[in-house]
Amino acid sequence: MVLVRLGYPPVIIFKRQRDAYLAALQKADAGDYGALGELVARAMYDNLNRFIVPNVAGPARLVPLAALVTAEFSLAALRQASQRGRLDAVQGSDGIWRSSRKAVEAYRATRNQRRYRAEGS
Template identity: 65%
Template sequence: MEVKGYANASDWVYREGIQPSSFDPNRFITLHDVRQIHHQVMTLVWEVEPHPEATAEEGPGSFRQHEIAQFSGGMKPISWPLVPAEMEAWVAQVNTLKPRSPLFPEEIAKIHRDFEYIHPFLDGNGRTGRLLLNLILVRLGYPPAIIFKNERSKYLRALQRADVGDYGSLGEFIARAILDNLYRFIVPAVAGPARLVPLAALATPELTSVSLRTAANRGALQAIKGSDGQWRSSKKWVDQYRDSRYKRRQSSS
């Protein structure tokens, strides 16, 4: 149910980010967006196993009326009576973002951390916060910053550093996640199967950037090394390399 709820919320976020049903270009986010994402994330879970301490007023999409204990990293969310006013201020802060600002990575990192500090809901704040981050990014014209399971520890460490005012690590993490998704999904889709692109744009969990670079150095993968020292290949050539590896495995088994 948790996975299904997150998938439903993700669909809503990317649909609303690209083709919003109602969107004011002067406002990247509204309180309705915040509540809607949490409602999508938590409804299916709540129907099966609601939070044991929740009141009738603390269901999906509704702000908490409980205190939250201090986290292991030392951060303690604000007291619950402050949540409505702090969320109004948070939304107003989001709507001052300038996407072309040289400080944008740190600014979006602070926005993300501040949401986690407010912790407006009784449960599901992490999932809601990450989806809100992506809704903001998409509405600002950026690719989403997808955080994969194997990067979770690094993400949490960066978030803990942001809790003490160091937003650089979290900003860099978010920026790298945006670039990774740009290379992994958007560049290949735009470039087409024959266009030469950096190896990072062609990497998959099966064929990482390192393994593709090694194959290019060995001559096993068709690729061209530019004057900048960077290898470039195409989806077509990588597919041919993948097929040749599969055939070799089949013949040796």
């Protein structure tokens, strides 16, 4: 709540990060704030990509695949669809795959359709 009051986006620490969070808190209590700072910074960055960027970008704007993750499509599933050419996406020179909400919707609509090989292939 303190970060939100200061104008920062909310930070969500997931249950699977509980052990790392508790260890970072113990280190912070001992005067070493590095681990806690890193954990909070990474969580803030992930949440920006997950919640803020897609809403600001609009449906056709390219955003990192991490920003397009839903309950239906994990990051791994979107990356695999991108690599296989099933999802319209591009990999930047930084190695990050980017796509759009519009492309994900198109993938959703066609992902269960069978691909047929041309005769003689």
